Amino acid sequence: MASASPVSPPGQQAPEASVSANGWSGQAPAFSPLYQQIKGLILQSLQQGEWKPGEVIPSEFDLAARFKVSQGTVRKAVDELAADNLLVRRQGRGTFVATHAEQQIQYRFLRLMPDTGSVDSEGPAQRDFIDCRRQRASADVARLLGLRAGDPVLQARRLLRFKGVPTILEDIWLPGGPFKGLTAERLSQYHGPMYALFEAEFGVRMVRADEKIRALTPDDSQAALLEVDSGTPLLSVERIAYTYNDVPMELRRGLYRTDTHHYRNQLS
Amino acid sequence: MASASPVSPPGQQAPEASVSANGWSGQAPAFSPLYQQIKGLILQSLQQGEWKPGEVIPSEFDLAARFKVSQGTVRKAVDELAADNLLVRRQGRGTFVATHAEQQIQYRFLRLMPDTGSVDSEGPAQRDFIDCRRQRASADVARLLGLRAGDPVLQARRLLRFKGVPTILEDIWLPGGPFKGLTAERLSQYHGPMYALFEAEFGVRMVRADEKIRALTPDDSQAALLEVDSGTPLLSVERIAYTYNDVPMELRRGLYRTDTHHYRNQLS
DNA sequence: TAGTGGTCTAGACCACATA
DNA sequence: ATGTGGTCTAGACCACTAC
Missing domain, CATH: 3.40.1410.10 (Chorismate lyase-like)
Incomplete structure (x- = not known):
C-alpha cells in the first residue's frame, strides 16, 4: 500500500528532501509547515471515515512511520487537532476520535x-x-x-x-x-x-x-x-x-x- | 539577584537533580510538569507588573537562562500563556504582554x-x-x-x-x-x-x-x-x-x- | 547582520493503562 | 511487561523584523 507522504518543506535537514515543486491541488499557501500538512492528512482520514468516532487512531510512532516524519511532528499535528476537539488524548491508552456519544457532557453544544x-x-x-x-x-x-x-x-x-x-x-x-x-x-x-x-x-x-x-x-x-x-x-x-x-x-x-x-x- | 528556580521534577535526566522534596507553599499537586511551574513563575511576574501590558517580555533563551531550564520548556509555558490570551507572540519581534489597548478589536469581550x-x-x-x-x-x-x-x-x-x-x-x-x-x-x-x-x-x-x-x-x-x-x-x-x-x-x-x-x- | 520566534528532529525518561 | 501519551532536553535550520 502506498502510504501518504507530505510535501517536503523547503530546506529542513530532510535526508532525502527533493525538488521544491509540490503537489497541491488547492490554492492554499504553497508551503505550509510539515505538521500542518500532517494535520491535513489526518483530517482527511477522519473525514473519509478511516477511523470512526470513539475509536483509537494509530499511535504517534505509527503515524510518524506512515507519513515519514518524526514523532514530534505528528505530536504537534495531533495537539492541534485535540485543541480543536476533533481528537481526544488519553494518557496510556491512545488518541481517540472525538464523539458526541459516550461523553460525560450530555450535550456538547448546549450552553x-x-x-x-x-x-x-x-x-x-x-x-x-x-x-x-x-x-x-x-x-x-x-x-x-x-x-x-x-x-x-x-x-x-x-x-x-x-x-x-x-x-x-x-x-x-x-x-x-x-x-x-x-x-x-x-x-x-x-x-x-x-x-x-x-x-x-x-x-x-x-x-x-x-x-x-x-x-x-x-x-x-x-x-x-x-x-x-x-x-x-x-x-x-x-x-x-x-x-x-x-x-x-x-x-x-x-x-x-x-x-x-x-x-x-x-x-x- | 537570586533568580527564581523551579522545583526539580522527579526523575528526569537532570544533571544535578536533587531530593524529591519540594518547596511548595500552596496545596497544588506536589509535582507538576516543569513547564507548568515555569508558566506559574511567568504568570507571577505578569501579575506583579514586572512586564506591563503591551511591552515585550524577555526572549525565550533569556527566560530559559533565568529559570535554568531549556528553551523548549520555556516555549511550552509561553505557548500556553499565549493560548490563554495573556501573551501575544510576534514572529521576529518577540513575545508581548496582551493588552486591551492598541488592538484591532475595539472591544475584546463584546460579542x-x-x-x-x-x-x-x-x-x-x-x-x-x-x-x-x-x-x-x-x-x-x-x-x-x-x-x-x-x-x-x-x-x-x-x-x-x-x-x-x-x-x-x-x-x-x-x-x-x-x-x-x-x-x-x-x-x-x-x-x-x-x-x-x-x-x-x-x-x-x-x-x-x-x-x-x-x-x-x-x-x-x-x-x-x-x-x-x-x-x-x-x-x-x-x-x-x-x-x-x-x-x-x-x-x-x-x-x-x-x-x-x-x-x-x-x-x- | 543580529536577534527573535517557528519548525523539525532525535533520544531519554516518566506516568499511566492494560494484559 | 509492554505500549501509549507526556515531559524534557539539545541542536539545527528557517522566516521574519529591525538596525
Whole structure:
C-alpha cells in the first residue's frame, strides 16, 4: 500500500528532501509547515471515515512511520487537532476520535444551564418530537445550509423539558442528501444526543457551530408549547452546525426559556 | 539577584537533580510538569507588573537562562500563556504582554455584532456616561465581586450608541479598593476601551470573563434610555470579569437591543 | 547582520493503562 | 511487561523584523 507522504518543506535537514515543486491541488499557501500538512492528512482520514468516532487512531510512532516524519511532528499535528476537539488524548491508552456519544457532557453544544444546581442534578431532559417531515428548502434555510431553494430538507420540531418544565423549543433543518432515510420514528425512538445518532447512522460528525442570539417574544403556538404567555421574553438561538471543512449540516432555531435557566458563555 | 528556580521534577535526566522534596507553599499537586511551574513563575511576574501590558517580555533563551531550564520548556509555558490570551507572540519581534489597548478589536469581550455589515463599518460607538458614583455594595453585588456587603464600590451607568441608535445600556460595579481615585470625569474623558484605562491607570488587567445571558423586558427608565417601548424583549448580559488568579474585578449588567444586532457565539 | 520566534528532529525518561 | 501519551532536553535550520 502506498502510504501518504507530505510535501517536503523547503530546506529542513530532510535526508532525502527533493525538488521544491509540490503537489497541491488547492490554492492554499504553497508551503505550509510539515505538521500542518500532517494535520491535513489526518483530517482527511477522519473525514473519509478511516477511523470512526470513539475509536483509537494509530499511535504517534505509527503515524510518524506512515507519513515519514518524526514523532514530534505528528505530536504537534495531533495537539492541534485535540485543541480543536476533533481528537481526544488519553494518557496510556491512545488518541481517540472525538464523539458526541459516550461523553460525560450530555450535550456538547448546549450552553443553557440551570440557575441553581448542576446540569447533572436536573437529570436527563425529556424530549418530545412534535413534528418531523420532508419538505423543500425555503430561500433562507437554503442559504444557511448551503443548498439551493427547493432542495429537499428534513424539518423537525421538538420540545425539551427539564424536571417536567418545557424549556427549549427547537426547529431543526437537515439537508436531505446526507440524511436520507432519517425518519420521525427513528428520531423519537433514539435516546441519547442527536449528534451521536448522526455520527452512528449517517457518518455526519458535527465539529463546530456558530450561534446568533437574540431576545424576542413567542408567537401563540410557541407560547402554548412552552407554557408561557405570549408576552414572555425568550432567548432565540440560531445555530448552524458544521462538519469537516466548514460544510454546514444543520440549522437549528431554538427558543429558550430563561426564567429558571441561563445561557452561559466564557470569554477569554 | 537570586533568580527564581523551579522545583526539580522527579526523575528526569537532570544533571544535578536533587531530593524529591519540594518547596511548595500552596496545596497544588506536589509535582507538576516543569513547564507548568515555569508558566506559574511567568504568570507571577505578569501579575506583579514586572512586564506591563503591551511591552515585550524577555526572549525565550533569556527566560530559559533565568529559570535554568531549556528553551523548549520555556516555549511550552509561553505557548500556553499565549493560548490563554495573556501573551501575544510576534514572529521576529518577540513575545508581548496582551493588552486591551492598541488592538484591532475595539472591544475584546463584546460579542454583540451588527446584523449587516462588519463591526468596523459601523464606526466607533458613541458613549454617554449617565451616572457614576461611590456607594456601598449590596449583598448580591458583594457576593459576585468577592466583597462583603457594605464594602465601598464604584457604580457607573453608560449608554452605547451605534450609528446614533442606543443599543447597549450597562451598569458597572467596580471594587472600591483597586479603583480608588476613579472619577466620573476620568471615565467620560477617556476615549478607548475601558479595560485599557484600567490597565494603564490602575494596573488591573482583565484576563477572562463569564457571562450569563437571559431575555427580559426593561423597566420604564431602561426602556426610555434605550428608546424602545417597555414590552420590547432585550438581552440581559451579566458579566463578571476576572484578573489573574480568578479574582473578580468587575460586575457588569448590560441590556442589549437585538433588533439590529445579535450576540454571536462560536462553539467547538 | 543580529536577534527573535517557528519548525523539525532525535533520544531519554516518566506516568499511566492494560494484559 | 509492554505500549501509549507526556515531559524534557539539545541542536539545527528557517522566516521574519529591525538596525
